[in-house]
Amino acid sequence: MIKTDILIVGSGCSGLYCALQCPKDKNILLISKSDLESSDSYLAQGGICMLKDDTDYESYFEDTMKAGHYENDKESVGIMIRSSQDVIRDLVSYGAEFEQDPEGQFLFTKEGAHSDKRILFHDDVTGREITSKLLAAVKALPNVTLMEYTTMVDIVEKDNVCYGAVLTLQDGTLDVVDADYVVLACGGIGGLYEHSTNYSHLTGDALAIALRHNVALKNTNYVQIHPTTFYTEKHEDRSFLISESVRGEGAVLLDKNMERFTDELQPRDLLSKAILAQMQKDGTKHVWEDLRPIPRDELFKHFPNIIAHCKEMGYDVTKEPIPVVPAQHYFMGGIQVDHTSRTTMEQLYAVGETSNNGVHGRNRLASNSLLESLVFAKRAAKDIAEKYPVVKRDPTLFENFSLEKYSDKEKLRKEYEQSVILKIELDEILNPTGVDAEKRSEKNV
Numbered sequence: 001m002i003k004t005d006i007l008i009v010g011s012g013c014s015g016l017y018c019a020l021q022c023p024k025d026k027n028i029l030l031i032s033k034s035d036l037e038s039s040d041s042y043l044a045q046g047g048i049c050m051l052k053d054d055t056d057y058e059s060y061f062e063d064t065m066k067a068g069h070y071e072n073d074k075e076s077v078g079i080m081i082r083s084s085q086d087v088i089r090d091l092v093s094y095g096a097e098f099e100q101d102p103e104g105q106f107l108f109t110k111e112g113a114h115s116d117k118r119i120l121f122h123d124d125v126t127g128r129e130i131t132s133k134l135l136a137a138v139k140a141l142p143n144v145t146l147m148e149y150t151t152m153v154d155i156v157e158k159d160n161v162c163y164g165a166v167l168t169l170q171d172g173t174l175d176v177v178d179a180d181y182v183v184l185a186c187g188g189i190g191g192l193y194e195h196s197t198n199y200s201h202l203t204g205d206a207l208a209i210a211l212r213h214n215v216a217l218k219n220t221n222y223v224q225i226h227p228t229t230f231y232t233e234k235h236e237d238r239s240f241l242i243s244e245s246v247r248g249e250g251a252v253l254l255d256k257n258m259e260r261f262t263d264e265l266q267p268r269d270l271l272s273k274a275i276l277a278q279m280q281k282d283g284t285k286h287v288w289e290d291l292r293p294i295p296r297d298e299l300f301k302h303f304p305n306i307i308a309h310c311k312e313m314g315y316d317v318t319k320e321p322i323p324v325v326p327a328q329h330y331f332m333g334g335i336q337v338d339h340t341s342r343t344t345m346e347q348l349y350a351v352g353e354t355s356n357n358g359v360h361g362r363n364r365l366a367s368n369s370l371l372e373s374l375v376f377a378k379r380a381a382k383d384i385a386e387k388y389p390v391v392k393r394d395p396t397l398f399e400n401f402s403l404e405k406y407s408d409k410e411k412l413r414k415e416y417e418q419s420v421i422l423k424i425e426l427d428e429i430l431n432p433t434g435v436d437a438e439k440r441s442e443k444n445v
């Protein structure tokens with residue numbers, strides 16, 4: 001048996017930042033199913049939103065609500081926006097660098113459905129910049145133990161109180177962790193889809209485990225399709241994203257006749273629909289994205305990673321359009337949490353993409369997810385610190401703990417994946433995303 005004070009499941013930006021914000025006198029075990037760097041947080045290209053100044057508050061709030069079809073939790077949205085400068089200050093203190101002008105002022109970029117430039121970026125690898133600096137800061141903490149290739153296969157729970165988790169360790173053996181608090185920071189569900197921009201090991205394990213223990217989930221059918229991923233006939237572990245900020249800086253979408261067919265900066269769900277409709281009309285497997293309208297200097301300075309990938313795939317973006325297609329990208333649904341990231345089970349928290357605090361409503365506004373993950377991870381850590389004096393413990397649960405029911409790992413994996421897929425399908429029947437929110441409320445469904 002392993003004993004720790006706080007168990008954090010996931011080494012993406014939400015798990016790492018939570019570890020950094022937890023009390024320094026508590027022992028933390030932070031685990032990752034794969035290596036520590038293989039998280040979607042490392043893949044984020046476009047950037048992270050920040051409230052530039054108070055004059056942008058109303059507009060940022062409205063853009064987030066409008067993209068989310070006004071199904072967002074207004075309080076969560078307000079908390080996220082108001083906390084953004086504090087979070088960015090923290091990131092800078094950990095060494096994260098964002099593009100600045102010669103006077104040292106932040107430079108901002110724009111993405112779809114934003115009415116103003118308010119996105120901080122680091123080339124087209126903002127997620128790697130942020131998450132690698134967080135990981136380095138966590139590695140320097142004496143109270144944190146990191147274990148990679150270690151998978152949570154269940155939580156330990158009694159009477160709706162969480163006391164720890166069951167893990168498969170790197171050598172394949174099973175073990176149980178006695179922890180005062182468990183924070184689920186397990187990311188999205190892209191691994192359940194054939195075409196996704198996510199890492200394939202992100203299969204919604206925390207959701208399956210929550211379902212198993214009657215922890216409430218919310219809006220699990222709210223799945224975001226990204227309009228533009230690089231189209232290729234070759235098999236890829238995950239689809240390569242052509243960031244929305246490419247369109248924000250001027251790239252246009254073209255049909256099979258090389259003509260524009262839609263507004264490139266509309267919200268992601270609407271743009272994905274427009275592209276899929278055009279593909280159907282044209283009888284094609286992709287549309288084209290032309291990056292040549294972006295000024296050459298800007299193109300090379302801002303998007304080196306995207307240019308390099310296209311080149312590797314045989315396309316010179318300065319001479320020709322590239323083929324793009326929509327793919328699964330982000331999970332707005334998740335484990336239902338309150339404004340301090342508490343789930344409906346005592347001593348169990350959920351943060352980042354695996355959670356649902358209502359910020360994104362039915363559709364996420366671009367570059368809000370890194371910010372939302374960080375803001376609510378910090379709030380979880382603060383809540384844990386406040387709640388510590390009243391923590392419940394039950395050592396008897398760990399005496400002769402039987403691990404036998406977890407021994408068939410493949411069977412368990414399939415069960416978990418199927419339970420999440422079924423839940424998504426059921427939620428879609430009950431609350432179809434194809435129907436407008438207004439019509440749903442009229443029908444009272």
Ligand SMILES: Cc1cc2nc3c(=O)[nH]c(=O)nc-3n(C[C@H](O)[C@H](O)[C@H](O)COP(=O)(O)OP(=O)(O)OC[C@H]3O[C@@H](n4cnc5c(N)ncnc54)[C@H](O)[C@@H]3O)c2cc1C
Pocket residue numbers: 009010011012013014015031032033034036038039040041042043044045046047048049126127150151152153185186187188197198199201202203205206241329330351352353354366367368369370371373
């Ligand atoms: C290609 C791409 C580009 C993006 N661009 C942007 C952007 O520009 N701006 C933006 O705001 N957002 C962007 N996003 C979204 C954003 O990156 C994610 O929503 C965010 O990073 C999620 O962070 P997280 O900490 O919740 O999860 P992740 O970073 O995905 O980390 C999940 C962690 O959980 C671990 N894990 C999962 N299951 C288990 C288990 N059972 N046991 C142990 N560990 C487990 C994984 O190994 C991993 O360490 C992008 C996403 C992708 C895929």
